[in-house]
Each structure stands twice: as C-alpha cells, then as structure tokens.
Amino acid sequence: MTVANVMAMRAAVLDRSAALRNIAPAAQGGVPGAREVGGTPAPSFASTLQTAVQKINANLEQEDVATEAYERGETTDIATVALMQARASVSFEATLQFRNKLLSAYKDIMSMQV
Known part of the structure; x- marks a missing residue:
C-alpha cells in the first residue's frame, strides 16, 4: 500500500x-x-455499525499478518508494514472516540427529564 x-x-x-x-x-x-x-x-444503524466494526477488525487482522510476516523475514517492505500499522491505529482510535461520543450522548439522554 x-x-x-x-x-x-x-x-x-x-x-x-x-x-x-x-x-x-x-x-x-x-x-x-x-x-x-x-x-x-x-440499512439500519445497527447493521451499519456492525459493518464498520467488521472492516476495522479486518484492518487490524491485516496489520497483524503483515507485522508477523515482517518479523519472520518473509517481507522486507517496512513502509507497507508501517502504513498498515498506522491505518489500523487510526481506525481503532476513531472507533474508541465514536464509542465515547455515543456513551456520552446516551448518558445525556438518560439524564434528561421528560
């Protein structure tokens, strides 16, 4: 990549x-x-969220495979491995931030008086 x-x-x-x-x-x-x-x-919110999480999981798995291949000496392209690690890291961090915002919104809604 x-x-x-x-x-x-x-x-x-x-x-x-x-x-x-x-x-x-x-x-x-x-x-x-x-x-x-x-x-x-x-598509529903749940199916969209599930698809996004599956894609992020696939990115993390690809990064693991590339890192392990580099560590075993099967590949020497460190740039690709570093790029895949950065992509996986950014997608995981974005997922955590999304989760935090979703929980914050849930707490705000639950604390509202009707």
Whole structure:
C-alpha cells in the first residue's frame, strides 16, 4: 500500500460522504426520517455499525499478518508494514472516540427529564 493508494482511498471516502449528504428523503409511506440509497431502503444503524466494526477488525487482522510476516523475514517492505500499522491505529482510535461520543450522548439522554 502506497501513499497514493491511501490518498485515493481518502478521496473516495470524501466523495461518498458528499454523495450521502445529497440523498433525497424516502418516498411517502416509508419510515419518517428514513432515506433510500439507489431505490433500496437505507440499512439500519445497527447493521451499519456492525459493518464498520467488521472492516476495522479486518484492518487490524491485516496489520497483524503483515507485522508477523515482517518479523519472520518473509517481507522486507517496512513502509507497507508501517502504513498498515498506522491505518489500523487510526481506525481503532476513531472507533474508541465514536464509542465515547455515543456513551456520552446516551448518558445525556438518560439524564434528561421528560
């Protein structure tokens, strides 16, 4: 994985994010606030979260495999190993920050008086 690949992935994420902001609301009769993606209902929050956690886990496993291969001497490309370690570290840290924000929001909601 090179810097160009990482930058291409970043650009793809930014493009996808911009596209998601521009999606029109779902047709009448659907769940209020639900959106459609390409004519199909948007996935639930739980399934989206599960998919994201699976991708992060896959990144961590790829990093472990690459690090172990380097330690055994099977590969000599330290740049790729370092890049994979950085990617895994950033994704894990982002997951922790997301969890912290989610717990904070939950606590705020639970402390609200109705």
